[in-house]
Amino acid sequence: MVLCVGYMGRLGAVGLRAARPALKPSSARCLSTVGLQHPRLLLARSELRALPSGTRSFFWGSSKTPAPVEKSEAPSAEKAAPEASAASPEPVAAEPSASLDAASSAPSPDAALPPVEVPTDAIPTEALSAIPPPLNYGDLAAMGLASWTPAGICQWGMELIQVSTGLPWFWTIVGATFLSRVILFPFTVKQMQSTAALAPYQNEIAAIRDEMSEAQKRRDTLAMQRAALRQKVLYEKAGVSLGGMALAPFVQLPVTLGMFFGVKKMCDLPVEQLKYSGFEWVPDLTVIDPTYTLPIIATVLMNVQISVSMRDLVGQTPQMGHIMNGLRVLTTGSVFLMANLSSGVLVYLISSIVAMMIQSVTLRQPAVRRLLGIPLIPAHLRTPAPSMLESVKYARQWWNNKVEEAKKAQR
Numbered sequence: 001m002v003l004c005v006g007y008m009g010r011l012g013a014v015g016l017r018a019a020r021p022a023l024k025p026s027s028a029r030c031l032s033t034v035g036l037q038h039p040r041l042l043l044a045r046s047e048l049r050a051l052p053s054g055t056r057s058f059f060w061g062s063s064k065t066p067a068p069v070e071k072s073e074a075p076s077a078e079k080a081a082p083e084a085s086a087a088s089p090e091p092v093a094a095e096p097s098a099s100l101d102a103a104s105s106a107p108s109p110d111a112a113l114p115p116v117e118v119p120t121d122a123i124p125t126e127a128l129s130a131i132p133p134p135l136n137y138g139d140l141a142a143m144g145l146a147s148w149t150p151a152g153i154c155q156w157g158m159e160l161i162q163v164s165t166g167l168p169w170f171w172t173i174v175g176a177t178f179l180s181r182v183i184l185f186p187f188t189v190k191q192m193q194s195t196a197a198l199a200p201y202q203n204e205i206a207a208i209r210d211e212m213s214e215a216q217k218r219r220d221t222l223a224m225q226r227a228a229l230r231q232k233v234l235y236e237k238a239g240v241s242l243g244g245m246a247l248a249p250f251v252q253l254p255v256t257l258g259m260f261f262g263v264k265k266m267c268d269l270p271v272e273q274l275k276y277s278g279f280e281w282v283p284d285l286t287v288i289d290p291t292y293t294l295p296i297i298a299t300v301l302m303n304v305q306i307s308v309s310m311r312d313l314v315g316q317t318p319q320m321g322h323i324m325n326g327l328r329v330l331t332t333g334s335v336f337l338m339a340n341l342s343s344g345v346l347v348y349l350i351s352s353i354v355a356m357m358i359q360s361v362t363l364r365q366p367a368v369r370r371l372l373g374i375p376l377i378p379a380h381l382r383t384p385a386p387s388m389l390e391s392v393k394y395a396r397q398w399w400n401n402k403v404e405e406a407k408k409a410q411r
Helices: 002-019 025-030 033-037 039-049 074-087 091-105 125-130 150-165 169-218 221-238 242-268 293-313 320-333 343-363 366-372 388-410
Strands: none
Touching: 150 169, 150 242, 169 221, 169 242, 169 343, 242 343, 293 320, 293 343, 320 388, 343 366
16 A cells, blocks of 8 residues: 555656646746846946946945956846847936946046146257367367467367367366476576576676677677687586577477467467357457456566566666566556457466466475575575666666767767
8 A cells, every 4th residue: 555655646746747837948038037137237337347447437336346247147138138128218228328428538637737838948959059069189280270380289289188188178278378387397497597506697797798799889709709708608617508598498488479379379260169168257268358357467467477576587687677677567558459369368378477476486485496406596696676766767877878879879
């Protein structure tokens, strides 16, 4: 009996399974609750996933990004979308597209900043383009300046200093001037040694010169030869060579005049680089100074230099002090002549005068003279410098003597 009941139960279960109607795929798709609940929201989220990563998110309610929809649910949602839109159109469908339009039209933070305008007048491009390039080796020779003349050699030396060191042209002229004085320094020392050695024989030398001038007036060749022989013996006694004394001015004069005319030719050409001196007070070395500052400074320093060097030159001849006073008067009126010179030439003159003043003061020190072998001039051989009034009286006396000699010569 138990077996009969078991078989009957199993047959009933099979009958129930056979009686259950089979569901079609379309009926299963209609009964799916996933596609009917939020069809458009799933479409909006799928579209948002396709946007670039830098697009601003409009899910304000939560700081977390929406969870991505699984791939298995996307086909069912896309198939259910036309049926749901045909059955009941919802006004919420326009909101995602409007949000996308608002996101695309929203200004970025960088676009909100106004563009920065740089004023064109703040950069002087015209002034920068007008500055000539620096000189190279051989440029002055190509301009016809550097040559084997004293002025050309000085120009070549200044070009060598400027190109090698990169100094502005103002300081190039100053440096070349001081360098020329350093080159001439041994000859200056030699000249001072000879002058100091002849200081004890100044009276005898003056008598020989007067004898030679008298013999020249009489045209007595024999008397002139005797005086020259006596002078040579006196120089040998003092240990001074006539050739050595003549060598110092022979070397100093070409260098001094070469620097002067060398700078003058460069400024008169002009060399374009000299228009930008590199010194604020003298910006252009090729033009004259309209304020007369440089000519006045050069005139004042020239008078000071003459006063400084008068102590060393007075002991040579009695007339030398009056000659130096005459030079001081002449230099006072030279300010108007120097006003016509270019600024570069005046810079050279001022630098040369300052260098000579430093040299004179240095060589006057007893320790320096002993170091260089320059004899000290005794105090009784130093005659005081004459005043301007004494120089005027001497000039009148000299003029009267010349007039008397001219009248005697006419008789």
